[in-house]
Amino acid sequence: MTHKKRIVVGISGGIAAYKSAMLVSQLVQSGHVVSVVMTQSATKFVSPATFSALTGTPAVIDPMDPKYPLGPHIELAQNCNLMIVAPATARVIASCALGLADDLLSTLYLNMECPIVFAPAMSAPMWEKPAVQRNVKQLHSDGVHLVGPESGWLSCRRIGFGRMSQPEAILQACKPWLE
Numbered sequence: 488m489t490h491k492k493r494i495v496v497g498i499s500g501g502i503a504a505y506k507s508a509m510l511v512s513q514l515v516q517s518g519h520v521v522s523v524v525m526t527q528s529a530t531k532f533v534s535p536a537t538f539s540a541l542t543g544t545p546a547v548i549d550p551m552d553p554k555y556p557l558g559p560h561i562e563l564a565q566n567c568n569l570m571i572v573a574p575a576t577a578r579v580i581a582s583c584a585l586g587l588a589d590d591l592l593s594t595l596y597l598n599m600e601c602p603i604v605f606a607p608a609m610s611a612p613m614w615e616k617p618a619v620q621r622n623v624k625q626l627h628s629d630g631v632h633l634v635g636p637e638s639g640w641l642s643c644r645r646i647g648f649g650r651m652s653q654p655e656a657i658l659q660a661c662k663p664w665l666e
């Protein structure tokens with residue numbers, strides 16, 4: 488039996504953000520309470536209205552959002568069972584690995600006490616860069632669970648490593664925390 492969980496889905500600025508609409512919808516249809524946090528860049532790829540409608544609650548972008556008197560980085564972390572960051576851009580991965588807290592998503596990451604799953608997505612050259620690999624290793628050793636990326640068609644019109652895992656694969660990886 489599936490128990491209702493509180494889940495935060497963080498969305499950063501990559502083409503794969505469109506796949507996250509399906510991920511969020513699947514989580515909601517499974518009975519979970521989902522909040523979406525978007526980076527400013529993510530809003531250029533998919534409208535916050537899409538995620539607000541899918542979750543039934545406004546997508547949060549502003550770290551100073553007045554609807555959260557304690558700050559969304561505090562209130563969204565309270566009683567949260569799982570954080571999923573999909574897509575996780577090279578910038579968000581770096582910010583979280585370094586603990587920069589330079590936007591809402593990376594500040595919320597630092598405040599989370601629940602399991603955290605990242606689904607990276609970027610071009611093959613970006614993914615292969617030593618700087619990115621260093622940051623991914625850091626997240627892994629900090630306890631973050633990584634799903635993908637996979638090899639396949641990339642939006643830069645070549646086949647290579649860096650494609651975000653499909654929503655089904657991300658859900659499968661999250662299964663231990665969704666039951």
Ligand SMILES: Cc1cc2nc3c(=O)[nH]c(=O)nc-3n(C[C@H](O)[C@H](O)[C@H](O)COP(=O)(O)O)c2cc1C
Pocket residue numbers: 498499500501502503526527528529575576577578579608609610613
């Ligand atoms: C069309 C387009 C696609 C992009 N796709 C990605 C991507 O898949 N992964 C990534 O790390 N950056 C990607 N970028 C670059 C990011 O959008 C850029 O680094 C941005 O600053 C990330 O901001 P965020 O991490 O706050 O969302 C893309 C940029 C453009 C214009």
